[in-house]
Amino acid sequence: MELHTGEELEKDRTLAQAVQSLSDAKLESRRKDQSLRSLGKQLSQSQQENKQLQHDIASAENALTTAEMNKESLVSYMKSVEEHLQEMKDHVILSRRASSRNDFTLQLSRLSLIPSDLQRIMGNPETEACQVQTLTNHILQLSMQSSHITALKSELQDACLQERSGCIPVRAIPCLALNPNWLSVELMSTFILSSKIFSHTLDKILAKAIGL
The missing domain is CATH 1.20.5 (Single alpha-helices involved in coiled-coils or other helix-helix interfaces)
Incomplete structure (x- = not known):
């Protein structure tokens, strides 16, 4: 137990x-x-x-x-x-040098023109030469007509003197017989026509020169 x-x-x-x-x-x-x-x-x-x-x-x-x-x-x-900035500095320096020294090369580069611009400004050389030749011809013609007028005036004065002295009648000169003022009218018409041609040509050349 x-x-x-x-x-x-x-x-x-x-x-x-x-x-x-x-x-x-x-x-x-x-x-x-x-x-x-x-x-x-x-x-x-x-x-x-x-x-x-x-x-x-x-x-x-x-x-x-x-x-x-x-x-x-x-x-x-x-x-x-x-x-x-360096390019701008160089450009400013070159501009100052060009303005101070009046660099001819830089001036030419600035004033350089293409041929079309030159022709537009100065005109066609052939046309200018033709106009100059025309003006020269008109001047020569005017000079010849002036000499002719001087000769006619001299003949007229001689005729008047002879008429006064009774040597040559006025009727001996047909144009003067028909129209006593014929010589003066003819001389004046010739002079006016030549003057107009000369003035017109001269105005064209002067206008072209002023346009330059």
Whole structure:
């Protein structure tokens, strides 16, 4: 009886220890589960942070590439601006030298004209030569007519003197017999016609010269 009671107590003690061990194991398992969940959360957070860091690195690399391209563009633009400024300085210096020294070559380059412009301004040389020749012919013709008029006037004066002295009658000169004013009218008409031709030609040449 006592032996049986001792065995039961030993069993109860063993069972109690087993239950306690099981409870401790459950608690340990819970703690481990909590630790695993916490580690899982930390791992997930670390992965997210890693992804964000990689994204930030990629953005930084893109920004650096863009900045490098912008830097190259800015350097190229600055070089072009410096070259343009240097060209402007050289142009100003050349302009000042040309204005101070009256550079003949620069003046010729500024005043250079194409042949069509020269022909438009100066006119056709053949036409001008023809007009000059026509004017010369009219001047010669006017001079000849003036000499002829002078000779006719002299003959008229001689005829008048002879008429007054009774040597030659007026009827001896047919034109004067029909119209005593014929000689004056003829001389005046010839002179007026020549004057008009000369004046018209001279006005054309003067107008062309003024147009230059």
